Amino acid sequence: MPATDLPLLVKAAELAGDIACRFTGPEARSWDKPGGAGPVTEADLAVNAMLEDMLQKARPGYGWLSEETEDSAARLSRERVFIIDPIDGTRSFAQGSRTWAHSIAVAERGVVTAAVIYLPQRDLMYTAAKGQGAACNGAPIRVSSALDLSITEVLAAKPNLQAHHWLGGTPPAFIRSYRPSLAYRLAKVADGRFGAMLTLRPSWEWDIAAGDLLLREAGGTITDRTGTPLRFNNPAPRLNGVVAGGSALHRALLDALDQDSPGITGH
Incomplete structure (x- = not known):
């Protein structure tokens, strides 16, 4: 309801x-x-x-x-x-x-x-x-319609750029920005101010749940780091990272990730 x-x-x-x-x-x-x-x-x-x-x-x-x-x-x-x-x-x-x-x-x-x-x-x-x-x-509000990741601002903490997380050892080109609240990062992608966001660490459901709906209702795509749609109220309430943005930018980030890489402990 x-x-x-x-x-x-x-x-x-x-x-x-x-x-x-x-x-x-x-x-x-x-x-x-x-x-x-x-x-x-x-x-x-x-x-x-x-x-x-x-x-x-x-x-x-x-x-x-x-x-x-x-x-x-x-x-x-x-x-x-x-x-x-x-x-x-x-x-x-x-x-x-x-x-x-x-x-x-x-x-x-x-x-x-x-x-x-x-x-x-x-x-x-x-x-x-x-x-x-x-x-x-x-x-x-609506997510950004940007298509070119290389000229797009993406909200991500520095540990997410470590080489071992990315195919070929190199993260894709984008303009990195940061905000201290995961919920706020998701909201700023939902309103189109930033093109995408990602966090590769295991993420608590309470940090992500509200932003998940904002992103989807604003026309964006949001999944865990493997591309799996997010589900909530799990017995262990943690998600396998989060990647969110307009569909093209979301796809570009997922395609560049090394799915065999472990997560990280920082935001």
Whole structure:
């Protein structure tokens, strides 16, 4: 029911932004999660608590998967599940940057049907519902129609350019750019500002779910690093990398990847 879920997700994102913006980045208490899982701040936990309470009360039959909630196998038996990153780009948030996002999605039988990526400090609200297109601040968005990868800006962290990931030991020519939030990277490809993005590391579902629908509803193609369409609410909620963009650029990147190469640990 994407038509009825999307307004709920928008309201939840607005409230999340109100909470997160009460904290002042570097002054928010932060610490490292166990096992090298990255940093977390008191803002992440405050946003997560609000979202978990609000969304589960509104949709008690839905499962729950969030970066900041201990995972439970109970979600696997649910037809629909919320997939949440309370703050995507926590390092950026903690440093006082404005480039961080709330990423909120609903998946039904593994397919995302409603999604919001919200950057409150940039006043950007990206929304999508299955079969209804994608928008930013209410205006329709579309992926870039670029065909030539060599003159296209692609969002990718430097580790993705390591020689062993590419056929012949050389990545294809493109203009590399970077943004610290995976959700924001996907949104900026969906709105056509960048031609494509890729991350070759195993990627958490909560970083990707909302952007997956945005890309598809904006006319783009998004898969894992092997070209397999993304499915969500997996028992182990990680994806085998992500490649996304307009169809021609997506194909060019996939064709250049060495599929026998292992993934990487950086973004």
